[in-house]
Amino acid sequence: GQNIDQPTEMTATEGAIVQINCTYQTSGFNGLFWYQQHAGEAPTFLSYNVLDGLEEKGRFSSFLSRSKGYSYLLLKELQMKDSASYLCAARDTDKLIFGTGTRLQVFP
């Protein structure tokens, strides 16, 4: 079957570091995506991992362990504008299976 799990909500303080975890289970896995979605807006692409390891892109990093069916998104030096939902999505053959998203609130 297909299953994507991530926490529903997280809170953090401006300037801090936060890690959003995602576990997945798909039959034809071939990549893991993270998207950011601000309230009332479209999801926007953040990162893509297909091989094990860490991909760093500015303040955001994403990690994948295929053997464990596990990924995380790491956000450093949090800013107020990072308050949004973060969607984990596993690519299953030719389609994306999304988790329900983690709503992150950043407080001053």
Added chain:
Amino acid sequence: DTAVSQTPKYLVTQMGNDKSIKCEQNLGHDTMYWYKQDSKKFLKIMFSYNNKELIINETVPNRFSPKSPDKAHLNLHINSLELGDSAVYFCASSEASGITQYFGPGTRLTVL
């Protein structure tokens, strides 16, 4: 220039009506998608088209009919609208099937 555009942005209609949502992308992508995002923010794929051919059809009621007149456009027609169809519908496109997808701004459909 907007990469993926949808019209209308908001759509309020009565149960039983038929409505269409239009999507256009100017990225030169071959693959386009329709997603439904419900009130719990769960984003679920409905259809995908590659070069005007239907690739994915995810157990969607046949009241929903996608149409792709060319590879830059993918429209969604919904017949006999029901209360449960209320959601935000997102169009997306990608260069190849499943690779990084770019989403449109969404259409918020409210069925009364």
